[in-house]
Structure formats: C-alpha cells, structure tokens
Amino acid sequence: MSFQRKNKVLGRPGGASGPAPNRIVPGRTPNLPGRIPNVGLVPGRSPNPLLSNSRAISNRRPVGGTVAPSHPQTTTTTTTATTESETIEDHTSQQNPSIKPSIITSQPTISTGTSDIDKLILHGGLPVGTSLLLEETGSTDYSSILLKFFAAQGIVHNRIEDPNLKNTTNCHVIVIGGGNVASWVKELPGVYKGSRKELKKKKIRENESKLSVQNIINNQEPANPTTTNSVNPNLKIAWRYGLSNSKNSDASADAKDFMNLTYPYYNNTFDITTRLIPGPRPQEITFLPVPFPGSPNKPEKSQMIALYKQIESVVKNQLETRDQQGKSVNNKIIRIILPNLLNPSTYHPSYFQTSEILPFLQSLKSLVMKYSNNLTLISSISTDLFSLNLDHGSSTIGSSASMMKTSLVKLLESQFHSILQLDPFNEQLLKLLEASYKNQPTKIQQGFINVAKIYNVSDKGMMCIKMNEYAFRNGRRNFEVGEWSIPVEEEDDGKKNKSEGNQTSKKNEEIFGTSKSTTKNIDF
Amino acid sequence: MGTRQKQDLTIFNDNSVICPQLLDSKIFHPFTGLITSVEGTSPIWLINTLIEELLFGKCRLNSSVSSHHHNTSLSKKLDRQVTYISLSNNLSYYSYYFKKLTSIDLTTQQDRFQFINCFDDLFTKILKDGDISEESVVKNLFETHILKNIAPSNNRIIFIDGLEFLVSASNVKPITMVKFLHNLQKSCQGLFLISSVDEELIDFAENNDRLIEHRITQFYSYMIHKSNFVVNARPLSTGRADDISGNLRISKGMVGLDWLLKHPQPNNLQVLEKEYLFLVKKDFTVDLFYK
Numbered sequence: 162m163s164f165q166r167k168n169k170v171l172g173r174p175g176g177a178s179g180p181a182p183n184r185i186v187p188g189r190t191p192n193l194p195g196r197i198p199n200v201g202l203v204p205g206r207s208p209n210p211l212l213s214n215s216r217a218i219s220n221r222r223p224v225g226g227t228v229a230p231s232h233p234q235t236t237t238t239t240t241t242a243t244t245e246s247e248t249i250e251d252h253t254s255q256q257n258p259s260i261k262p263s264i265i266t267s268q269p270t271i272s273t274g275t276s277d278i279d280k281l282i283l284h285g286g287l288p289v290g291t292s293l294l295l296e297e298t299g300s301t302d303y304s305s306i307l308l309k310f311f312a313a314q315g316i317v318h319n320r321i322e323d324p325n326l327k328n329t330t331n332c333h334v335i336v337i338g339g340g341n342v343a344s345w346v347k348e349l350p351g352v353y354k355g356s357r358k359e360l361k362k363k364k365i366r367e368n369e370s371k372l373s374v375q376n377i378i379n380n381q382e383p384a385n386p387t388t389t390n391s392v393n394p395n396l397k398i399a400w401r402y403g404l405s406n407s408k409n410s411d412a413s414a415d416a417k418d419f420m421n422l423t424y425p426y427y428n429n430t431f432d433i434t435t436r437l438i439p440g441p442r443p444q445e446i447t448f449l450p451v452p453f454p455g456s457p458n459k460p461e462k463s464q465m466i467a468l469y470k471q472i473e474s475v476v477k478n479q480l481e482t483r484d485q486q487g488k489s490v491n492n493k494i495i496r497i498i499l500p501n502l503l504n505p506s507t508y509h510p511s512y513f514q515t516s517e518i519l520p521f522l523q524s525l526k527s528l529v530m531k532y533s534n535n536l537t538l539i540s541s542i543s544t545d546l547f548s549l550n551l552d553h554g555s556s557t558i559g560s561s562a563s564m565m566k567t568s569l570v571k572l573l574e575s576q577f578h579s580i581l582q583l584d585p586f587n588e589q590l591l592k593l594l595e596a597s598y599k600n601q602p603t604k605i606q607q608g609f610i611n612v613a614k615i616y617n618v619s620d621k622g623m624m625c626i627k628m629n630e631y632a633f634r635n636g637r638r639n640f641e642v643g644e645w646s647i648p649v650e651e652e653d654d655g656k657k658n659k660s661e662g663n664q665t666s667k668k669n670e671e672i673f674g675t676s677k678s679t680t681k682n683i684d685f
Numbered sequence: 686m687g688t689r690q691k692q693d694l695t696i697f698n699d700n701s702v703i704c705p706q707l708l709d710s711k712i713f714h715p716f717t718g719l720i721t722s723v724e725g726t727s728p729i730w731l732i733n734t735l736i737e738e739l740l741f742g743k744c745r746l747n748s749s750v751s752s753h754h755h756n757t758s759l760s761k762k763l764d765r766q767v768t769y770i771s772l773s774n775n776l777s778y779y780s781y782y783f784k785k786l787t788s789i790d791l792t793t794q795q796d797r798f799q800f801i802n803c804f805d806d807l808f809t810k811i812l813k814d815g816d817i818s819e820e821s822v823v824k825n826l827f828e829t830h831i832l833k834n835i836a837p838s839n840n841r842i843i844f845i846d847g848l849e850f851l852v853s854a855s856n857v858k859p860i861t862m863v864k865f866l867h868n869l870q871k872s873c874q875g876l877f878l879i880s881s882v883d884e885e886l887i888d889f890a891e892n893n894d895r896l897i898e899h900r901i902t903q904f905y906s907y908m909i910h911k912s913n914f915v916v917n918a919r920p921l922s923t924g925r926a927d928d929i930s931g932n933l934r935i936s937k938g939m940v941g942l943d944w945l946l947k948h949p950q951p952n953n954l955q956v957l958e959k960e961y962l963f964l965v966k967k968d969f970t971v972d973l974f975y976k
C-alpha cells in the first residue's frame with residue numbers, strides 16, 4: 162500500500178497512478194531532445210504512451226479548445242455538448258433572452274436588475290404581467306437606486322451581442338415622472354466590469370494583444386513554440402492543482418450553473434459608481450411627464466386617465482413594432498417605471514385625491530394584466546410623505562390627519578401585486594452596527610427590507626408577510642439583501658467591565674424595544 | 686399543528702356550508718353574506734370553496750368529501766347559477782385559482798357560471814373618459830354594465846368583489862351603493878359581498894364626510910347591517926407562522942335568518958359562530974382547525 166502511494170502523483174485529478182507527465186515550469190523548456198513531441202490534449206502536456214490509466218486524460222476536455230479530439234470518447238462528449246448548446250440556442254432564439262420561468266408558477270419572469278430582490282420576491286424575478294411597489298420610510302432614496310437597476314437591466318437586454326439571437330429589441334422602458342426624469346435616465350448605472358485589480362489585469366491583457374513592435378518582440382522571444390503562451394497563462398500552474406477543473410465542469414454543473422447556462426443574459430450586476438454608456442436611445446426608452454391639471458383641453462375629465470391613454474398607446478406601438486426582417490416583435494418586454502409616486506415635486510396636489518390617483522393605478526394594473534406576456538410595472542413611494550407622525554414606532558391612531566394619509570397608502574397598495582418595504586435603520590442602530598462590525602465594514606447593513614405582499618403567494622392566502630426578517634446593504638457593486646440578526650457588540654480588549662456591557666444592552670433596548678433585546682453580554 | 690385533527694368548514698347549524706333551505710326561494714327571501722379580508726391575505730380559497738359548494742353541492746375543502754364523491758357530484762347537475770361580478774380582477778385570475786383548488790375549469794361552465802368583468806377598461810370604456818361622477822357610475826356601470834346583463838332567477842347566487850373600491854375611486858356615495866345592492870338582490874336568491882377591510886381604512890370617530898375614511902367606514906357599516914352572516918379571514922395577530930396562515934371567524938350579521946322567512950313558521954336555522962385557524966399549503970390545499 163505504501164509502494165502504491167509512492168508512485169502516486171500529488172495533485173493529479175483522479176489520482177491516476179503511473180509516471181508523471183511532463184511538468185511545465187515557467188522558464189523551463191518542457192520538450193527536451195529525445196522526448197515525445199507535444200501533441201496532447203492539454204497544450205504543453207504530452208500524453209504519455211506509458212501511462213497505464215489513459216481514461217483520466219481522455220475524459221478531460223481540451224483546454225482552450227484548440228486541439229482536435231483524438232479519442233472517440235472525447236468526440237462523443239463534444240457531440241453531446243453541441244446538441245445541448247443547439248437546444249439552448251433554439252430556445253433562446255425563439256423567446257426573449259431576458260425571460261426565465263418563475264420558480265413558483267412557471268410563468269415568465271424578468272430580472273429586477275438586483276439578484277437578491279429577485280430571490281426575495283420568490284419567483285426568481287418579477288413575473289411578467291404583474292406589478293411591484295417599493296415603499297420607503299425616512300428621507301433616504303434607496304428605492305430610486307432599485308428602479309434605476311430595473312431600467313438599466315432593460316436597456317442592457319437590448320444590447321445583447323449574440324449572433325444566435327434574432328431579435329435585437331428585447332425590451333422597452335417607459336418612465337413616468339416629472340421634469341427631472343431626463344437626468345434620472347442619464348444616471349442609469351453601468352454594468353459591473355470587475356474589481357480594480359481585475360480591470361487592471363484586463364487592461365494589461367488588452368495592451369499586450371495590441372499590434373505593436375514591443376508586443377511582437379515579446380511574442381517571438383520564446384525559443385520553443387510549444388510553450389503555452391497562447392493559452393491562458395493562469396492555467397500553467399492551475400491545471401496541476403485541479404483549479405482548471407472548475408472551468409471544465411459543463412456536464413456535471415449543478416442547478417445554478419445550469420440556469421446560468423440556460424439563461425445567460427437573464428441578469429447583470431450593476432455598478433452605481435459608473436454610468437450606462439452609451440445612454441439609452443429614444444428607441445429604448447420613452448419618457449412621459451405627469452401632466453399638469455387643466456393645462457391642455459383634453460376630452461378626458463381626468464388628466465391622469467389622459468396619461469394612462471398615452472401609456473397605452475406607447476405600449477400598443479411598441480408591440481406593433483416589427484424587426485428588421487419585418488417580423489412582429491411580440492415577445493418584447495415593456496418595463497413601466499413610476500418613480501416617486503405622489504411626490505409633490507412631480508404630482509400636483511389635486512392628484513393626491515383618491516378619485517384621481519386610484520383610477521389611474523387601477524387602469525395601469527388592468528393594462529399590465531391584459532398584456533400579461535409583455536408588461537411589468539414597478540413603482541416607488543415615500544410613505545413618510547403621507548404621515549404627519551414622524552416619530553417611528555409610535556402609534557398614529559387618534560390623529561385623523563395621519564389616519565387619512567395612511568389610508569391613502571393602503572388604498573394604493575391594493576393596486577399592486579407585490580409590495581416590498583424599505584425601512585432604513587435609525588442613527589442609533591447604525592452606530593451600534595458600526596461599533597459591532599468595526600473590522601468588517603461589509604457586514605454593516607443599512608435597513609430592513611420587509612415583504613408585505615407577494616404575487617401568487619399572497620393571492621392564495623398564504624401568509625407571506627415578513628417584517629424585520631431581512632436587511633439590505635447598498636454597496637458599490639450590488640444591492641445585497643441578507644437575513645437580519647441582532648449584532649453583538651465586540652469589544653477590542655477583554656478588559657471592558659460589566660457596566661459597559663449593561664450600557665450596551667440598555668442601548669439595544671432603546672433601539673429594538675424590550676421585546677427584541679436578546680443580546681447577551683458574556684464575561685470570560 | 687400537523688397532529689391536530691382537520692375540521693370541516695360549516696357556517697350553519699345544520700353542518701352545511703350553504704344551507705339548501707336558504708337557497709329555496711319558497712322558504713326564504715334572498716340572503717346576504719359578507720366576506721372580509723385584509724391586504725396580503727386573500728380569501729380566494731374560501732370564495733372558490735363557496736362557488737364549488739353552490740355549483741356541485743360539495744366542496745373539496747371538507748375532509749368528509751373524498752375525491753370519488755366529488756367526481757360523482759360533478760355529474761350531478763344542480764339547478765343553480767353563479768354570477769361573479771369583479772372590480773378587482775379578471776376572469777383568468779379566478780379561473781386559474783379555481784382550477785388549482787378544484788381541478789375544474791370555470792370557463793367550461795358557461796351555462797352555470799357567468800362572469801361580469803368590471804375590472805378591465807373600467808375607467809376608459811365602461812365609465813367613458815374617466816367620468817367618475819355618481820350619475821355616470823350608476824348609469825354606465827350599475828345599470829348598463831351589471832344589472833342589464835343579469836337575468837333574474839331564483840336559482841342565481843351573485844358574488845360581488847371589490848365594490849368598496851368605488852367608494853374611494855369615484856364620487857358615488859355609500860348609500861347609492863346600498864340601493865344598487867338592493868336592486869341586485871332582486872335578481873338572485875343570495876348575495877355574497879367580498880371586501881378588503883384594513884384597519885387603516887376604518888375610523889368610526891371620523892365625522893367629516895369629505896374624508897375617505899368616513900365614507901369607507903360608512904360603507905362597511907351599511908354592509909354589516911345588510912348581511913346575515915360575516916366571514917372574516919385575516920392573518921395571525923402574533924405574526925407569521927409556518928404552520929398557520931391565518932384566522933377565519935364566522936359571525937352573525939345584523940339581520941337574523943328568521944327575518945328572511947317568507948311565511949312565519951318555526952325554523953331552527955342559525956349561523957354557527959365560531960373561529961378556525963387555516964393553513965394554506967404550497968399546493969393550494971387548505972386545512973382548517975378549530976380554535
């Protein structure tokens with residue numbers, strides 16, 4: 162047993178016994194005189210005829226895909242892979258690449274531009290033919306970021322460069338708002354391209370690939386053409402340690418990878434510090450301003466109904482649009498965005514009457530359900546605008562004015578299929594979090610994200626109201642949603658006395674209230 | 686909760702969901718039932734159960750009904766008609782959930798099931814150009830769109846869903862709606878009012894009739910005073926639980942059942958006031974437990 166172990170090559174996948182293949186060490190020429198020429202599957206590595214267990218290598222896919230398969234077994238694998246890719250191609254070419262079936266109902270869903278929100282609404286995205294309301298308390302504007310992600314995702318779906326996809330116009334965005342919407346559109350985030358390190362590496366690689374005298378000299382420098390310069394240099398060592406296997410795992414990919422393979426264009430990660438370049442074209446986005454009451458003499462008695470008719474006509478025009486080959490683009494997704502609903506800077510005070518805003522929202526809901534294969538609606542509202550009581554947590558019952566405002570929000574909620582509530586943390590809690598996660602700033606969350614209503618789940622009568630169960634964090638790269646847990650304040654030195662611990666627990670009580678203060682201070 | 690015994694849904698003291706006597710126009714005047722819920726806890730399973738009970742005489746919710754009995758009852762054609770008027774959703778919504786619960790396609794039951802869609806194009810076509818005045822609502826919606834499309838029948842049961850929406854979205858007064866309901870009752874033997882009642886919308890202390898809370902509260906007061914029984918579905922007050930979806934409370938309305946009797950005669954029919962806990966599972970099967 163010990164003899165066998167001696168013959169084993171460390172780090173070889175499968176643990177195949179036999180003599181070690183030619184190792185590639187940077188700076189060393191692998192092909193020495195008298196050795197077998199390098200014609201193996203893995204560039205820079207020769208298949209050794211003395212190798213007793215050839216299966217280990219025959220099952221491997223050629224790295225870089227440059228070498229033709231030599232074994233029949235390998236040929237079969239490649240054929241299967243081709244068939245699979247053809248199926249995927251056919252699938253995506255027939256339907257919109259921005260669509261994926263819902264996990265719950267199998268109906269088409271689209272990404273909100275934030276993968277964690279997609280997961281939170283349980284369907285894996287926003288089901289087409291439904292609407293989502295984002296409520297936000299406080300003076301922050303996180304919901305606006307989410308709406309920008311939603312819009313940017315639609316624009317990015319229009320710019321998919323895949324020759325296999327016939328339709329190039331996959332999506333259209335309709336934004337309804339006030340005068341500042343033009344600037345809102347300009348602020349759409351760009352697709353996340355990687356960290357600074359990754360970007361630097363990419364830049365170097367791009368520079369190296371450019372045609373210049375220096376690059377040509379550098380390329381001619383290696384004496385032996387069999388070296389693996391043409392292949393990803395990272396793989397030189399990685400293959401020995403089995404790291405390259407992660408890139409070869411197509412047949413044995415798990416469900417997540419399968420979904421990514423099947424729906425490669427479904428969602429993107431956006432970087433809020435960058436801008437979408439080039440900006441949205443008029444063919445990709447339509448901006449409709451909220452009309453001023455009584456400005457133009459229109460036959461409609463309500464200006465909001467006139468606005469609805471405008472939206473309806475844009476939707477009809479978009480769905481009648483034909484592609485370059487003259488085919489009807491019926492699978493186009495239209496994303497309707499209503500940012501800052503009933504914000505006084507955009508909406509005239511007369512629209513705050515329920516008899517003005519409710520018919521408009523009801524008509525929009527009906528339109529979205531009518532075009533259940535094409536339309537989605539997302540809106541945001543600041544609930545603090547409709548509450549006179551600014552003190553969070555205290556009861557508003559008894560004040561008729563505050564009751565009136567709350568009832569308006571409640572009535573608006575009835576016109577949406579799904580509702581999420583963003584509740585940013587107060588200053589005290591933020592301070593506590595900062596103190597608790599001094600050394601882990603990425604763990605500091607910024608607010609609760611509550612689930613009030615989920616399409617199909619709430620409709621069935623299943624209880625899905627989740628309050629203070631999830632928290633969000635808006636980072637540069639993404640909008641993260643994670644499970645909320647009460648932080649435990651970590652002390653730098655263990656000499657802090659008990660009285661400080663009592664202060665912490667008192668602080669927790671102030672922040673969470675008596676029912677939630679479960680933090681315990683343990684003395685070691 | 687899984688170890689507790691599942692219970693049957695009964696509303697009346699003869700252990701029935703809907704008492705057959707109550708559907709007899711020779712004995713009783715048309716009855717009114719009020720089904721209330723809150724936003725986020727839809728009572729669609731309860732509505733579907735009632736429709737199933739009325740059309741087929743049995744409902745799958747009750748454990749005593751095996752699938753075999755259910756299938757045989759399907760062949761048995763009851764001489765009843767159900768008309769569903771909705772201001773909150775379209776037919777595909779209801780038929781989808783009805784099919785999920787009962788495996789029966791409502792769209793194939795056209796001879797017995799009528800759907801009046803007041804949801805699509807309400808403010809564009811039905812109420813032309815968004816005219817929300819009381820006259821327009823009464824004439825175009827109540828009379829032309831609804832009442833004219835319902836042929837009076839003693840075997841008809843009408844469901845009306847989301848009528849409270851008109852209180853907030855139009856200028857129609859709650860008392861006008863009561864008049865409309867009274868007219869609607871003339872064309873049927875039973876009326877179910879389905880309404881979403883959230884705490885934020887009710888304020889009995891408010892007297893200003895220009896405020897929406899006052900009008901909505903007034904509307905609900907009228908509805909309770911008109912109903913013979915009230916079924917209320919709401920989530921647990923203690924918060925979300927994995928094994929319980931909510932609370933179902935059955936209570937008497939303001940109008941006693943003996944008031945509906947056409948001829949004074951001894952009748953013991955009563956509404957059984959009780960409370961259930963309900964659990965809606967992922968596969969849309971519902972379990973009821975006594976509270």
